[in-house]
Amino acid sequence: MRVLVVDDEPLSRRGVCLRLARHADIAWVRECGDGESALALLRDTPVDVAFLDVRMPGISGFDLLDRLPPASRPLAVMLTAYDQYALRAFEAAAVDYLLKPIDDGRFEEALARVRMRLGGAPVVDAAQAAPVRCFTARIGHRDVVVRVDDVEWIEASGDYVGLHVGAKTHLVRQTMQQIEQALDGRRFVRIHRSTIVRLDRVAELEALSNRDCMVRLHDGTLVRASRSYVDGLRAALGL
Template identity: 35%
Template sequence: MTITVLVVDDEPIARHAIVRLLRDDAEVELVGECGDGATAAEAIRRHSPDLVFLDIQMPAMTGIEVVAAIGAGRMPATVFVTAYEQHAVHAFEINAVDYLVKPFSRDRFQLTLRRAKARLAPQGDPGGTSARVLQALDELRHRDDWLERIPVRVDEHVVLVDVDDIVWIRANRNTAQIHLANRTYELRETMTSLSERLNPRHFARVHRSAIVNVRRVKTIHPWFHGHHVVVMDTGQELRMSRYQHEAFLRLATTRGDVKSAR
């Protein structure tokens, strides 16, 4: 069986990585690659591919908007490509939708491609994915409503803290200490609850008691026994759990903002 595939990603490195891996498979015919959503929607209508690798976060027209433009019922089988490990992956997993988290390994890609082929096989369920895609995307739409400002009570008044001004957040029992460049606020909310309302593209957990603003990270230094130290642009140094290092580097290097010292 030969399947036709379209690759859509605004990041050339990620797009070329998928294309390169697809070209190693004799059962795949690449019909095109697109760097933006509008071109992708046009290519899907023109080529009617069997399978699309579709990046979620693209400027101007997102992957979600591409699906909306085509219609989930008319979309080819779709593998979503994302940098949002925490929230998007949860939405995809509970709805059994195939996905890749950037950067991905060759083995992970091959597993995803095998799953896609199984669904496209005659005995598979190519049409049954539409409802699952709709459900996953509906969850993602709700997740787009991330916090922009956090109301914090100070004495008898409320201060609205802009999340972009946050350097890092420290857990303190059932409260969260919000550290800005020049002062600290205390919020009566658990770290887990707060982290679920922060945009995972901008904030990452480096330790069970610390969340950092990725855009405020200056460097990441290796430390002892697989641990690392995160240095913020204010000079603050935070220890990173070795279990969080891989996930954090995935997020940071995708943004291209952080240098990891070796």
Template identity: 40%
Template sequence: MRIVIADDERTARARLRRELSEMANVEIAGEATDGLTAVAQIRALRPDLAILDVQMPELDGFAVLRALEPAERPAVIFATAYDAYALDAFRVHAVDYVLKPVDGEQLRSAVDRARAQIDARTDEVRLRALLDEALASRGGLAPRTDHGADRLLINTDGRLVPVRVEDIDWIEAAGNYVRLHVNKSVQMSRDTLTAMEKRLDPTRFARIHRSAIVNLDRVKELQAWFSGDCVVLLTTGERLRLSRSYRKAFESRFGRRKE
């Protein structure tokens, strides 16, 4: 397990290094003394786990997470001298938090939980691939390609559920999840919008702003709005904003679409 440590206190970093050095299969990939450096190191080193001090110069621990795209975020343990941050830590889906000065046993328990979470993610990816193959072989479906598949497996409450792509109306980002609007129902999946977009056929789906993807077959009309933005009216009656920065690419999709 590769770990990045971020804490502006030298003695706190030294204590973390000492405790982590006694754990098996742990490598300290990098250290940071402020939030901006922590963001840069996480992006460059792609660690499995980040141990972040809550209060740091430039960016605090929570701001470090906000600065990262969901796909860039490792498992996180917060280190703090105050219990008051515990609820905030769990709200951003941290694995755990440890109180400073760090206790070795508490840290070991938190790292073990992080390891279990990372292993579960790896198992989920493997299971998703196996289920994709099973769906393709039993249902006569084409295997997934760069242009998407007939069905997607989404992670809902720890279960992998197949969803027919043609039934998806639109998809929106929701923190570390995405909401799939499917036949007037909503399915939550632990995924990023960018990762979901890569699994969809680009001739059938398009971004309309940084937080939403729409099924082009559901587009009824475009209506002018403010500052170059538009409103996309869907056949379901829903109205979504088309950002000016995505408008040209979105409109061009209709000329390139395959029937």
């Protein structure tokens, strides 16, 4: 894919470019330090995806998208150190929204979303999808059926995903992304790149100084919600 990175901070641009360099499907990467030069490049050069800083002198990332005809806009991943722009990013139809300093796991998730969009994968509304009813965990020579209704929270565990049911943890050999896509988005929400919780098990949220949040479940379990996911969690809870 052809990628444009637009950010007025050279170190920030370099960080994105270094992450992109790890992927064999990146055909080329161009850099721009301001919105004006990016706008000129985009008018003459086909670009598949643009990583756009939200706040720049002159033309902002959102202004840049607004000035391009819809048919010629690249897919956009918004970059910012401020989390109040999440709704604006959604309204601009951005593929994803990454907070600085960028988390490697979240960056990989954003790139996966870009690949799905470029590959023409259908976008399915979580409320309309048919969620799974159970998972199968392998224990020795036995296959244990774990009902989704019994799962309280889920965490990444190496090459596996741990399904927490009361005091037990069942390991399933799937990725967090696969698990997230299989679940009902009205009942389960991702709160960290390594954690998913069932909404009706959430008892309390405690804001932290770095804009993360501690989530206490009804059984007293404490899990951390990273700042990239806190807004989504609060919205899902109706807060």
